[in-house]
Amino acid sequence: MHSGGNPFMPDLGKIELTTVEQVASAAGAKVIGDAAVQVRGAVADNRRVRGGELFVAMPGEHVHGAKFAKAAVEAGAVAVLTDREGAEIAGEIDAPVLVVSDMNQAAGPASSLAWGRPSERLNTWGVTGTNGKTTIVYLLKAILRQLGRKPALIGTVDVEVGDMNAGARNTTPFPDELQAILASAVQSSCTDVVMEVSSHALSLGRVRPMRFDVVGFTNLTQDHLDFHHTMENYFQAKLRLFTPELSKNQVVIVDDEWGRRIAEESCGENLTTLSMGDAEADWHASYSEHAGGITLTLDGPAGHQEVPVNLPGDYNAANSALAIVMAAHLLSAEAGESAVAALFDKISGGLEVHVPGRMELISANPRVIVDFAHNPDATRKVLKTLRPTTKGRLIILLGSAGQRDQEKRPILGQIACELADKVYITDDDPHEEDPAAIRAAVLEGTRDAKPGQVIEIADRREAIVAAITEAGPDDTVLLAGRGHETIQPMPDGPVELDDRVVAREALSL
Numbered sequence: 001m002h003s004g005g006n007p008f009m010p011d012l013g014k015i016e017l018t019t020v021e022q023v024a025s026a027a028g029a030k031v032i033g034d035a036a037v038q039v040r041g042a043v044a045d046n047r048r049v050r051g052g053e054l055f056v057a058m059p060g061e062h063v064h065g066a067k068f069a070k071a072a073v074e075a076g077a078v079a080v081l082t083d084r085e086g087a088e089i090a091g092e093i094d095a096p097v098l099v100v101s102d103m104n105q106a107a108g109p110a111s112s113l114a115w116g117r118p119s120e121r122l123n124t125w126g127v128t129g130t131n132g133k134t135t136i137v138y139l140l141k142a143i144l145r146q147l148g149r150k151p152a153l154i155g156t157v158d159v160e161v162g163d164m165n166a167g168a169r170n171t172t173p174f175p176d177e178l179q180a181i182l183a184s185a186v187q188s189s190c191t192d193v194v195m196e197v198s199s200h201a202l203s204l205g206r207v208r209p210m211r212f213d214v215v216g217f218t219n220l221t222q223d224h225l226d227f228h229h230t231m232e233n234y235f236q237a238k239l240r241l242f243t244p245e246l247s248k249n250q251v252v253i254v255d256d257e258w259g260r261r262i263a264e265e266s267c268g269e270n271l272t273t274l275s276m277g278d279a280e281a282d283w284h285a286s287y288s289e290h291a292g293g294i295t296l297t298l299d300g301p302a303g304h305q306e307v308p309v310n311l312p313g314d315y316n317a318a319n320s321a322l323a324i325v326m327a328a329h330l331l332s333a334e335a336g337e338s339a340v341a342a343l344f345d346k347i348s349g350g351l352e353v354h355v356p357g358r359m360e361l362i363s364a365n366p367r368v369i370v371d372f373a374h375n376p377d378a379t380r381k382v383l384k385t386l387r388p389t390t391k392g393r394l395i396i397l398l399g400s401a402g403q404r405d406q407e408k409r410p411i412l413g414q415i416a417c418e419l420a421d422k423v424y425i426t427d428d429d430p431h432e433e434d435p436a437a438i439r440a441a442v443l444e445g446t447r448d449a450k451p452g453q454v455i456e457i458a459d460r461r462e463a464i465v466a467a468i469t470e471a472g473p474d475d476t477v478l479l480a481g482r483g484h485e486t487i488q489p490m491p492d493g494p495v496e497l498d499d500r501v502v503a504r505e506a507l508s509l
């Protein structure tokens with residue numbers, strides 16, 4: 001869960017007017033009322049109506065947005081888009097109502113048109129996969145800046161447009177917000193948008209009708225089974241991004257079976273493959289590690305290239321390789337080989353990236369690190385990355401989020417016991433679930449622990465203080481799971497809690 005929500009509200013006066021009839025045609029809607037009414041902009045929350053917009057009444061988890069249609073129109077919305085249930089809930093409305101059978105299909109195309117089809121005026125970059133999306137969009141931003149371009153960024157940690165940035169609520173925003181951010185990016189003269197595309201967003205049609213210039217696939221491992229139920233469904237959601245309907249150029253890491261299946265099944269129009277190992281692929285990458293990060297070596301259509309990157313670990317080598325190959329692949333398709341050569345020339349001096357809450361170093365002795373690892377694959381990879389550089393003990397503090405994938409909880413406990421010397425089990429973000437029951441499920445995986453290896457402390461703040469107080473100067477303490485998050489959703493309501501702040505307090509005790 002992330003606090004905030006995007007404040008990016010484009011200048012409505014600069015958005016081209018479009019008619020209800022045109023919006024209805026894009027959204028496949030039946031119009032009740034005057035189809036000649038003109039709209040500009042689209043919003044799904046009545047509290048954000050400024051005047052003249054289309055109100056996008058989405059069915060929600062708690063309430064149907066149509067309940068607020070009247071209020072939206074009173075605030076100045078000039079038309080309402082909703083489904084049949086919403087039309088009934090909305091009742092008599094003093095504005096045309098556009099009725100569709102499925103809001104997930106309709107909200108994107110309608111919002112895009114109402115915001116002036118902004119994605120068509122930007123180079124669009126999409127990244128998907130279980131782990132690495134946030135890191136990769138930051139890498140893409142760094143690459144594009146080195147090329148002298150002006151990218152906007154949309155992801156889990158924040159949304160950045162020009163000089164403005166704001167915390168994100170969703171990894172991939174809902175269609176009205178997404179299209180408003182893109183319209184802001186156009187108004188701020190951004191050249192590109194780099195964005196994370198979650199599997200939820202793909203399942204729910206949130207990015208429609210964008211057709212990305214280039215997309216990248218990282219990896220697929222267990223997560224989000226609360227939503228997708230099976231890995232096959234989770235895979236099918238990701239696969240969509242690589243079909244010609246959603247993207248023009250595709251880059252796929254083929255080191256897991258899912259990547260190989262995407263390469264085979266997507267029918268991507270201009271697909272290139274990348275391997276960090278010896279899988280058959282168009283590009284191969286390897287790396288050497290040094291104190292400041294890695295030096296990445298890439299061999300592929302652009303020849304042999306080396307790029308230093310300030311991020312540690314084999315998984316960050318994969319993240320960096322994917323970002324660079326995405327850039328090379330798109331430049332090659334659009335501007336030819338000389339543009340690719342210019343790219344490598346610009347980045348050969350190195351890429352410098354700081355991703356909040358990802359391997360974020362809080363102190364050196366003891367080494368305290370905050371990382372967003374919250375699923376089995378990420379937790380395993382981060383512990384394995386930290387082990388060789390830890391002289392003393394490797395201590396991990398973790399829990400698991402409530403109202404999310406439950407199957408991963410004991411697996412997380414098991415990985416922690418296998419790969420760390422000491423394990424603190426505590427609360428993550430319980431949401432409305434019983435925190436003790438979540439901790440018990442994580443503890444189930446620690447049955448084979450050595451005596452004294454595992455300690456349970458419910459309160460995360462207390463647990464962080466205990467873990468850091470216990471650590472010696474040669475130890476590493478990994479505070480896993482919440483990364484950049486600043487609010488802990490507890491059953492009794494949200495509490496302010498930033499692992500990085502608590503760690504610094506504990507270090508000064």
Ligand SMILES: CC(=O)N[C@H]1[C@@H](OP(=O)(O)OP(=O)(O)OC[C@H]2O[C@@H](n3ccc(=O)[nH]c3=O)[C@H](O)[C@@H]2O)O[C@H](CO)[C@@H](O)[C@@H]1O[C@H](C)C(=O)N[C@@H](C)C(=O)N[C@H](CCC(=O)O)C(=O)O
Binds near residue numbers: 059
């Ligand atoms: C389950 C889910 O998808 N919830 C999303 C949903 O909230 P909700 O269903 O609770 O909305 P609601 O309160 O019932 O309201 C329904 C509608 O009425 C409108 N409304 C509501 C109140 C009001 O006074 N006026 C008003 O107009 C709302 O704007 C909304 O359109 O609509 C919100 C606003 O657009 C989203 O932020 C919220 O995402 C929540 C935070 C979420 O956790 N979503 C998950 C499932 C998700 O999408 N995750 C993926 C992947 C993350 C990852 O990779 O880890 C993501 O892309 O974020």
Ligand SMILES: Nc1ncnc2c1ncn2[C@@H]1O[C@H](COP(=O)(O)OP(=O)(O)OP(=O)(O)O)[C@@H](O)[C@H]1O
Binds near residue numbers: 129136358359
């Ligand atoms: N390529 C990778 N493979 C496995 N683990 C990774 C990889 N990249 C990052 N990680 C781990 O996963 C965590 C989350 O990384 P990042 O935020 O970049 O991924 P994400 O896909 O955006 O995750 P989420 O969708 O959950 O926000 C990192 O803190 C790190 O522990």
